[in-house]
Amino acid sequence: MEDAASVTRPGATAEERADRKQLSVQFKAQHALVLAFFILIFIFHALAIYLFCSGFILSRLVLTDRSQCAVPPVELQHGYVPGSHEKGCWHPKSFDKVVVILVDALRYDFTVPFRPQPGDETPHQFHNALPILYETSVQSPENAFLLPFIADPPTTTLQRLKGLTTGTLPTLLDAGSNFAGTAIDEDNLIEQLYNAGKKVVHLGDDTWHSLFPGYFEPNLTRSYDSFNVWDLHTVDNGVNEHLFPLLEPSMSERWDVIIGHYLGVDHAGHRYGPDHPAMTAKLKQMDEVFRRIIAALDDSTLLIVMGDHGMDVKGDHGGESDDEVQAALWMYSKRGIFGRSDPGYVEPPAHAKIRPVGQIDLVPTLALLLGMPIPFNNLGRPIEEAFIGKGGNDYKNLAEVSRLTSNQIHGYQAEYAKARKIDPSTTSPTVKLWHTASMEWQRARSWATYSKAWKTSYDSFTAYQTENLRICKDLWARFDLNSMSMGIIALIGTFLVIILYAQSVQGDRAALTPALLSWGVAGTITGALSGAALGSLLSFSQIQLSAFAAVMGGICATLAGFWPVRATLRVPYPTTFWGGLCTLSTLLLCVGFAANSFTIWEDEQLLFLLTTFGVVMLGSSLGQPDETDRNFGSLNAISFLAATRLSSLSRLCREEQMPNCRSTYYASATSSTSAGWQTLIPFIVALLLPTAIRYIYVRSKNYQGSAVIWIGIALRLGLVMTAVYWVLNAADDGDWYPQVSKETLSSTRIIIAQMVLAVAFAAGYGTYIWAAPLLLVRTEEAPAPTTSTSKPLDSSDPNAPVLTTINEPPKPRSKLIILGYANTQGTRYFLLPCVWILALLLVQKPMGQGALALCMISILNLLELIDANNLRRSPLGPIVLALLGSYYFFKTGHQAALATIQWDSAFIPLKTIRYPWSPILVILNTFGAHILCAIAVPAISMWKVPPKLPGLLGRVAGAVATHLLFYAAIAVATVVEAAWLRRHLMLYRVFMPRMLLAVVVLLLVEFITAVIAIGGVRWSMVSVAGVFGYPES
Amino acid sequence: MSSSTANAKPAAAAPNEKPVEILQNQASQFYANLHPVLLLSILLVSFRSLVQDPVSTLLGLAPTIAVVQAVYCVLCLPSTGQPAASPPKPGQKKKAAKPAQDLWAKAVPAFLSLVLTLTLSAPTLYIIVILFGGPLTTHQPQTLLLALHLALLTTPQLYYTHGLDTRIWLKIASLQLPIDELFGMTLGACLGSWIGAIPIPLDWDREWQKWPVTIVIGLYLGAVVGKLAGGYVFKGAKIKIS
Structure with missing residues (x-):
C-alpha cells in the first residue's frame, strides 16, 4: 500500500493548461449525462409504480360527516316529527334494547338442517348441531327469521366489524385523517348509540376496543384476547359468565345494548377445521346459549345472532370464496313483528345462494329498528323481513324505510362526489334509477291506500340501492388488473435495463451512457405522445396508456441503445463466488417475501445474511497473502460482524412477531419514549464515531485539512449538541426538572436541533464542496x-x-512528499457521508442513533474489507450496502408496517407542521439507513484507487446501478407477490405494507443515489483532478 | 495494495496441500463408508427425542458422536506429520509395526483432536452461531450443544490430519484448501446448518421448528452429503473465492 508518493511537478505550459480545461469540460459533461441517465431510470420506475398502484391501491375517502337525529336525509311524510330518541329519530322505533350476539365464523350451513345432495350424502360434524335458529324461524315466523348473511371480502374480523357498524365496503386504504391508529373515524352505529346516551356493553373479542375505544360501559364490559386460536373456551365461557347476569330483570336498567362476541367456533375451525367433533361440541354449546338467552329475554328487546364471516374447508378465512363469505343472520323478538312477503319464505333458505342479505344491510335495519339515524356512510339497505310486518304486506312501511335509506345513500354519494371531485357521469345509471324511484314514490303517495303502488315504490328504491352498491363495489373493491399488469411489465423492463447497465457492460460505462440516455429520452417522449394519441382514440384511460407507452418506449429505446456495443456485453450471470453469493441472498429475500412469516421476520433474515457475508469476508481476508491485508481485513471483518450483531439488540417488534420478540427501542413495549439510560447512547456516539472515522483517515494519512475541521471538530460538536438535544427531550418527557417550564425546554431544544441541521447542511456541505483533497x-x-x-x-x-x-x-x-496519495479519491468523497450522518443521527431516537452509528462503522469496515480483498469491481460492495440499508431500517425502530412511522420526528427542529420540511424530516428518520448506505455507494469504487484512474466515473455508475439492482429486485418481487396474493388474509397487514415499503425505498434510493451521491461525486473528483489532473482516456 | 496474482505463493509450499486420501487398508475403507451411514442412523434413531427434548438428546449424543469421529480419525485418516498415505505398491510388504504401539500413536492425536474440538472449535462456533442471530439471553444450553455438535462434525478430522499448522488453517478459513472427504464434510456441515436455519421463522407451528432442531438436522445431512460429494465428486477441486 502506498500512502505517500513523491512527484515532481513541472510548471504547466499554456498548452497543457488548455488540455486540462478541455478534459475538465469533458468530465463535467459526462458526469451530467450519467446523472441524467439515473434520473431517467427513476422516471421509468416512478411511472411503473404509478401504474401498478393506481390499479392496486384503491382508496376510499373517509368522510367525517355524521348523521343527525334531528336532521333526516329527506323531509318526512305523514307529519312524523324527527329528532326524538324516545320515539325514534327518523322513523318510529320498534325496540328499546338489543342483544347482539356475534358468533365468529358462523357459516350459514351450520344453522340449517342438512339436506343430502348428490356427492354429499351424509351430514358432517358441523351439520345439525345448532338447530335453534332454524326451528324458531319455522315454528314462529313472526318472532324470528334466519337468512344467509353475505360478507364483503376480506373476511377478517377487523374489516368485518367495520362493515357491520358503518355500512361501508372495505378498501385497501381508508384514506382518512387517522393513518396509524385502528379506531374507526367515520360515522357508525356504536358512536351513534353512545352519543344518544345509550349504555353499550361489550363482552368478548377485544378487536372491538381498538375500533371503538371508550364507547363501552367501563364497569360491565369484559374483553378477551382474540389471537390465541388454540384456546376454544376462555372467551366463550367469559362471555357467558358476564352475559347472563345482565339479562336478569334487576340489571335491565344498566344497559341498552349488549354486544357479545363468541370466538369458540372460529377457533375450533382454525385449530381443527369444521369437520371435527370439537366443532359439533362448540355448536351444541352455542345452541344451548341461545336457548338460555331466549328464555331470559323481555318483550322490548331484540335479539340478533350473526356470523361475521364463514370459514373454508380447513377452517380458515380471509379470502372471498363462497364458504368464507356466507355467514348467517338470525333476528328474534318475543313481540312478534317480523313477516315474510311470500308464505314460501317462512322456511329459511336451503343454502346461501337463495335470498341472501348483505352484512352492511344490518346497519340501516338495526338503526331504524332502534330509532337511530342511519350512519352517514352506509350503503346497505333495510332487510325486508324486519319491516314488512306480521301480515307480510306492509309495503308502505317498507317503502318508507327504503326511501329514508335511499336518501341517506344519495346524500352520501353527493358528498363523496364533491369531496373527490368525481364527474357525475360515472354514476349516471344511478341518476336515472334515482329519478324513477322518486317518481314512483310520488305516485304511491297519491294512491296512498293501494299496496301495490307502495310495493313498486319499494322495488324502485331497492333497484337504486342495488345499482349504487354495485358501482361502489366496482370502484372500491376491485383490483384493476390491466393497470397492475402494465405496472409489473414496466418494472420488469426497467430491471432489465439496470441489470444490463450494471453487470453486462464491460467497457467504460460513462462513455456509453450518453447514447443510452438520448435513445431513452427519445423513446420516452415518442411513447408518451403515441400513448396519448392512442388513448384519445380508444376508450381507455388516457393517462395510464400514455404513462405505459412512455415507460415502455423508453425501456425499448434504451435497450436498443445497447445494440451498437452488443459484442462487448456479457450475459449478466454471476461468474464469481461473490457474485453468486450476492445473487443468492437477493433471490432468497425476494422469494421469502411470498411468505408472510419471512416478511414478518425480515430483520432476522437480514442479520443472518449480513453475518454470512461477514463470516465469508473474514475467511477470505484470512487467506490474503499479504500480511497487512490479512490482519487489517480480518480486523475489519470482525468489527463488521460485531457491529451487526450488537445493533441487532435494538428492536421494535411488530405485532405479528409477538410473543417471540422483545422490543428494546423504547423504555418499554407500551411506551414510545426512550428510557433514561438510552440518552447516554448519543454521548457515546459523539465520543466514538468521529474517533473511528478519524482512525481510518489517519491510517491512510488523509487526516488533513478539511478532514480535521469536519471530522475532528464540527462533527463531534454537532454530535454533542444532538446528545444534549435528546437529554432535554427526555427531561421534558420525564419531568426531570419541574422548576423549568416546558416552554423553555422545548424552545431550547428546538434551537439546538436547528443549529445542528445548520452545521450539517450549511457548514458541512460548504466544507464538502470547497475542500481541497485531503493531502499534505x-x-x-x-x-x-x-x-x-x-x-x-x-x-x-x-x-x-x-x-x-x-x-x-x-x-x-x-x-x-504527498501524504495521503493512495486514498485521495476515497477519503475526499467519504466526507459526504460524514456530512449526512450528522443530520441523519439528529432525527433518530437515542437507540436509533446507536444503531445508525454502528451502520456507519460497518460501512467503513466494508470499504476496508473490499480493499483488502481487492473486490472493488465485484457486486459485493453495492449489494452488502443495500443489505445494510435494509437491515438498519429495522434497527432504527421501524418495521414494514404503517404504524411504526415515527411521526414525532417532524417536530424535532420545528414547533408546528411546516411544508415541505415536516415530511422531509419524517423521511430522513424513516429511511435514514437507506439514505446513508446509498450515499456511501460511490466510495466503493473510489476507495484507495489511484487519483488518475481512467474510467472511474463509469465504475461509480456501475456500483450505483448494482446497488439499485437490489432494491429493484425486491420491488419487482414484492409487487408481483402482492398482486398474486391480493386476496390473501394477510394482504393488508403484511404484503401490502411490505410492497409499499419496497417501492417507496426504490424511488427514494434512486433519487438519493442520483442527486446526492452521483451529484456529489462531481465536486470530489473535480477537486482531486485540480491537484493531479484528469486521466487521459 | 493486495494483488491477487499467484506470484505471492511462498516458495516453501505448505506441507499438506494435496487432498487427503483415506488409508488403504480394508478396515479403513470399510469404516469410511460406514461412517456416513452411522451418522445418518444416529440422526434417524434420535430424531423423535431430539424434537421432544433437544437438550438432553444432544447432550446424550455428544459422546457417541465423539467416539464415531475419533474412530474415523484413527482408522481412516493419516495423522499429522504422517506422510500422505501413498497407495501401496502391489508387491510392497506392509511394515509390520506393533499393533498396540501403532494404535497408541494414533489414539493420542485423536484424543488431542477431540480436546481441541471441545476447547477451541466449540467456543468459536458458539460465537459464530450467536453472531448469526442465535438467541443471546435464552436457550443457552441448546446453543452450546449445537455449537458442540457443529464442532464435533466439522473439526476433529481436520485437527487430526492437519494439526495446528497456521498456514493450513488460514487456507481452511479462506476455503482455499483442495476439497477432499474431510474438508467436504466440514463445508457440507456448515452449509447444511446454514440451510437448516431457513425454516425456523415459518409459522407452521411444528414441534420440530424449535431451536435448534432444524439446524442440527441440516448439520448432519449436510455433513454426510458433503463428505460423499467431497470424497467422490469434487475431490481435488478448489473453490475460487476471488
Whole structure:
C-alpha cells in the first residue's frame, strides 16, 4: 500500500493548461449525462409504480360527516316529527334494547338442517348441531327469521366489524385523517348509540376496543384476547359468565345494548377445521346459549345472532370464496313483528345462494329498528323481513324505510362526489334509477291506500340501492388488473435495463451512457405522445396508456441503445463466488417475501445474511497473502460482524412477531419514549464515531485539512449538541426538572436541533464542496547521493595512493512528499457521508442513533474489507450496502408496517407542521439507513484507487446501478407477490405494507443515489483532478 | 495494495496441500463408508427425542458422536506429520509395526483432536452461531450443544490430519484448501446448518421448528452429503473465492 508518493511537478505550459480545461469540460459533461441517465431510470420506475398502484391501491375517502337525529336525509311524510330518541329519530322505533350476539365464523350451513345432495350424502360434524335458529324461524315466523348473511371480502374480523357498524365496503386504504391508529373515524352505529346516551356493553373479542375505544360501559364490559386460536373456551365461557347476569330483570336498567362476541367456533375451525367433533361440541354449546338467552329475554328487546364471516374447508378465512363469505343472520323478538312477503319464505333458505342479505344491510335495519339515524356512510339497505310486518304486506312501511335509506345513500354519494371531485357521469345509471324511484314514490303517495303502488315504490328504491352498491363495489373493491399488469411489465423492463447497465457492460460505462440516455429520452417522449394519441382514440384511460407507452418506449429505446456495443456485453450471470453469493441472498429475500412469516421476520433474515457475508469476508481476508491485508481485513471483518450483531439488540417488534420478540427501542413495549439510560447512547456516539472515522483517515494519512475541521471538530460538536438535544427531550418527557417550564425546554431544544441541521447542511456541505483533497504536501530535503570520486593524490605519480571519497558538498535538492496519495479519491468523497450522518443521527431516537452509528462503522469496515480483498469491481460492495440499508431500517425502530412511522420526528427542529420540511424530516428518520448506505455507494469504487484512474466515473455508475439492482429486485418481487396474493388474509397487514415499503425505498434510493451521491461525486473528483489532473482516456 | 496474482505463493509450499486420501487398508475403507451411514442412523434413531427434548438428546449424543469421529480419525485418516498415505505398491510388504504401539500413536492425536474440538472449535462456533442471530439471553444450553455438535462434525478430522499448522488453517478459513472427504464434510456441515436455519421463522407451528432442531438436522445431512460429494465428486477441486 502506498500512502505517500513523491512527484515532481513541472510548471504547466499554456498548452497543457488548455488540455486540462478541455478534459475538465469533458468530465463535467459526462458526469451530467450519467446523472441524467439515473434520473431517467427513476422516471421509468416512478411511472411503473404509478401504474401498478393506481390499479392496486384503491382508496376510499373517509368522510367525517355524521348523521343527525334531528336532521333526516329527506323531509318526512305523514307529519312524523324527527329528532326524538324516545320515539325514534327518523322513523318510529320498534325496540328499546338489543342483544347482539356475534358468533365468529358462523357459516350459514351450520344453522340449517342438512339436506343430502348428490356427492354429499351424509351430514358432517358441523351439520345439525345448532338447530335453534332454524326451528324458531319455522315454528314462529313472526318472532324470528334466519337468512344467509353475505360478507364483503376480506373476511377478517377487523374489516368485518367495520362493515357491520358503518355500512361501508372495505378498501385497501381508508384514506382518512387517522393513518396509524385502528379506531374507526367515520360515522357508525356504536358512536351513534353512545352519543344518544345509550349504555353499550361489550363482552368478548377485544378487536372491538381498538375500533371503538371508550364507547363501552367501563364497569360491565369484559374483553378477551382474540389471537390465541388454540384456546376454544376462555372467551366463550367469559362471555357467558358476564352475559347472563345482565339479562336478569334487576340489571335491565344498566344497559341498552349488549354486544357479545363468541370466538369458540372460529377457533375450533382454525385449530381443527369444521369437520371435527370439537366443532359439533362448540355448536351444541352455542345452541344451548341461545336457548338460555331466549328464555331470559323481555318483550322490548331484540335479539340478533350473526356470523361475521364463514370459514373454508380447513377452517380458515380471509379470502372471498363462497364458504368464507356466507355467514348467517338470525333476528328474534318475543313481540312478534317480523313477516315474510311470500308464505314460501317462512322456511329459511336451503343454502346461501337463495335470498341472501348483505352484512352492511344490518346497519340501516338495526338503526331504524332502534330509532337511530342511519350512519352517514352506509350503503346497505333495510332487510325486508324486519319491516314488512306480521301480515307480510306492509309495503308502505317498507317503502318508507327504503326511501329514508335511499336518501341517506344519495346524500352520501353527493358528498363523496364533491369531496373527490368525481364527474357525475360515472354514476349516471344511478341518476336515472334515482329519478324513477322518486317518481314512483310520488305516485304511491297519491294512491296512498293501494299496496301495490307502495310495493313498486319499494322495488324502485331497492333497484337504486342495488345499482349504487354495485358501482361502489366496482370502484372500491376491485383490483384493476390491466393497470397492475402494465405496472409489473414496466418494472420488469426497467430491471432489465439496470441489470444490463450494471453487470453486462464491460467497457467504460460513462462513455456509453450518453447514447443510452438520448435513445431513452427519445423513446420516452415518442411513447408518451403515441400513448396519448392512442388513448384519445380508444376508450381507455388516457393517462395510464400514455404513462405505459412512455415507460415502455423508453425501456425499448434504451435497450436498443445497447445494440451498437452488443459484442462487448456479457450475459449478466454471476461468474464469481461473490457474485453468486450476492445473487443468492437477493433471490432468497425476494422469494421469502411470498411468505408472510419471512416478511414478518425480515430483520432476522437480514442479520443472518449480513453475518454470512461477514463470516465469508473474514475467511477470505484470512487467506490474503499479504500480511497487512490479512490482519487489517480480518480486523475489519470482525468489527463488521460485531457491529451487526450488537445493533441487532435494538428492536421494535411488530405485532405479528409477538410473543417471540422483545422490543428494546423504547423504555418499554407500551411506551414510545426512550428510557433514561438510552440518552447516554448519543454521548457515546459523539465520543466514538468521529474517533473511528478519524482512525481510518489517519491510517491512510488523509487526516488533513478539511478532514480535521469536519471530522475532528464540527462533527463531534454537532454530535454533542444532538446528545444534549435528546437529554432535554427526555427531561421534558420525564419531568426531570419541574422548576423549568416546558416552554423553555422545548424552545431550547428546538434551537439546538436547528443549529445542528445548520452545521450539517450549511457548514458541512460548504466544507464538502470547497475542500481541497485531503493531502499534505511536504517538501523534504532529499538526502542527496554522496558524490564520491576517486583520484590519486598525486596525479603525476601513477603509483601514488589513491584517495577515495571526496565528499563534495551535496547539491541542494528538494522532493515533494504527498501524504495521503493512495486514498485521495476515497477519503475526499467519504466526507459526504460524514456530512449526512450528522443530520441523519439528529432525527433518530437515542437507540436509533446507536444503531445508525454502528451502520456507519460497518460501512467503513466494508470499504476496508473490499480493499483488502481487492473486490472493488465485484457486486459485493453495492449489494452488502443495500443489505445494510435494509437491515438498519429495522434497527432504527421501524418495521414494514404503517404504524411504526415515527411521526414525532417532524417536530424535532420545528414547533408546528411546516411544508415541505415536516415530511422531509419524517423521511430522513424513516429511511435514514437507506439514505446513508446509498450515499456511501460511490466510495466503493473510489476507495484507495489511484487519483488518475481512467474510467472511474463509469465504475461509480456501475456500483450505483448494482446497488439499485437490489432494491429493484425486491420491488419487482414484492409487487408481483402482492398482486398474486391480493386476496390473501394477510394482504393488508403484511404484503401490502411490505410492497409499499419496497417501492417507496426504490424511488427514494434512486433519487438519493442520483442527486446526492452521483451529484456529489462531481465536486470530489473535480477537486482531486485540480491537484493531479484528469486521466487521459 | 493486495494483488491477487499467484506470484505471492511462498516458495516453501505448505506441507499438506494435496487432498487427503483415506488409508488403504480394508478396515479403513470399510469404516469410511460406514461412517456416513452411522451418522445418518444416529440422526434417524434420535430424531423423535431430539424434537421432544433437544437438550438432553444432544447432550446424550455428544459422546457417541465423539467416539464415531475419533474412530474415523484413527482408522481412516493419516495423522499429522504422517506422510500422505501413498497407495501401496502391489508387491510392497506392509511394515509390520506393533499393533498396540501403532494404535497408541494414533489414539493420542485423536484424543488431542477431540480436546481441541471441545476447547477451541466449540467456543468459536458458539460465537459464530450467536453472531448469526442465535438467541443471546435464552436457550443457552441448546446453543452450546449445537455449537458442540457443529464442532464435533466439522473439526476433529481436520485437527487430526492437519494439526495446528497456521498456514493450513488460514487456507481452511479462506476455503482455499483442495476439497477432499474431510474438508467436504466440514463445508457440507456448515452449509447444511446454514440451510437448516431457513425454516425456523415459518409459522407452521411444528414441534420440530424449535431451536435448534432444524439446524442440527441440516448439520448432519449436510455433513454426510458433503463428505460423499467431497470424497467422490469434487475431490481435488478448489473453490475460487476471488
